[in-house]
Amino acid sequence: MQARTKRRRRSRAMALATAAAAALSLVISPAIPSASASHSVKDRMPAASAKPAQSEPAKPSTHAKAAALIDVTSGRLLYSSRGDEPMLIASTTKIMTAIIAIEHGDLDGIVTVSSRAAGKEGSSIYLKAGEKMKLKDMLYGLMLRSGNDAATAIAEHVGGSLDGFVFFNERESRRNRDDEQSLRQSERS
Numbered sequence: 163m164q165a166r167t168k169r170r171r172r173s174r175a176m177a178l179a180t181a182a183a184a185a186l187s188l189v190i191s192p193a194i195p196s197a198s199a200s201h202s203v204k205d206r207m208p209a210a211s212a213k214p215a216q217s218e219p220a221k222p223s224t225h226a227k228a229a230a231l232i233d234v235t236s237g238r239l240l241y242s243s244r245g246d247e248p249m250l251i252a253s254t255t256k257i258m259t260a261i262i263a264i265e266h267g268d269l270d271g272i273v274t275v276s277s278r279a280a281g282k283e284g285s286s287i288y289l290k291a292g293e294k295m296k297l298k299d300m301l302y303g304l305m306l307r308s309g310n311d312a313a314t315a316i317a318e319h320v321g322g323s324l325d326g327f328v329f330f331n332e333r334e335s336r337r338n339r340d341d342e343q344s345l346r347q348s349e350r351s
Contacts, residue, residue: 221241222241222243224243226243227244227249228243228244228245228247228249229241229242229243229244230242230243230245253308255313256304256305256308256313257305258331258334258335259304259313259316259317259327259331260301260304260305260316261334262320262327262330262331262334263297263301263316263319263320264301265334266320266330267297267316267319267320268297269296269297269298269301270296270297270298271296271297271319272294272295272296272297273294273295273296273297273300273315273316273319274292274293274294274315274319275289275290275291275292275293275294275295275311275315276291276314276315276318277291278314278318278324279291279311279312279314279315279318280293280311281311282310282311282313282314283310284310285307285308285309285310286307286309286310286311287303287307287309287311287312288311289303289309289311289312289315297316297319297320300312300315300316300319301316304316
C-alpha cells in the first residue's frame with residue numbers, strides 16, 4: 163500500500179513538474195500565420211503544379227533569457243537559445259522543491275509562514291508571517307506565480323528547516339542519479 167501511495171505521489175509530482183516546466187519555459191509562436199478575414203486557408207496553399215517551398219521552419223519565439231526545446235523520448239536537443247551560457251536555475255530549483263514537497267509532505271497539511279519566508283525578495287505571492295495555508299495551495303503559489311516566499315515556506319515545512327530541506331534535496335538528487343545510472347547499465351546489458 164505504501165509503494166502505491168509513493169507511485170501515485172511521484173506521478174502527481176511529475177505531472178505538476180511537467181505543467182510547471184511548460185508554464186515557465188517556452189511560449190512558442192505558431193509556425194503558420196493565422197488566417198485573416200480576407201485570406202482563406204485555401205488561398206495560402208500552393209497550387210498543385212507549384213514546387214514546394216524550401217524555406218526553413220519558423221524558429222520558436224520566447225521572452226525568456228534562454229530556452230531549450232528537447233524531445234523527451236530521445237533526449238535530442240531540438241532548439242536552443244543561449245544554451246551554452248551559464249544561467250541561474252531558480253525555476254528548476256522550484257520544480258524540484260515541488261516534487262520533494264509532493265513526495266514527502268502531506269498535501270492537506272497546514273504550512274505556517276515564517277518571517278524568513280515572508281521576507282523573501284523577488285517573485286512573490288505576498289505571504290505574511292504567521293499566515294497559514296494548505297501545502298497543496300502553497301504549491302500552486304510556488305509553481306504558478308514562481309513565489310520565492312512560497313518556496314521558502316514549503317522548504318521549511320517539509321524539511322523542518324531550510325537545512326533539513328537541503329538534506330532532502332541532496333538525497334533525492336543522489337537517488338535520481340543512482341536510478342539513472344542503473345537504468346543506463348540495464349539498457350547496455
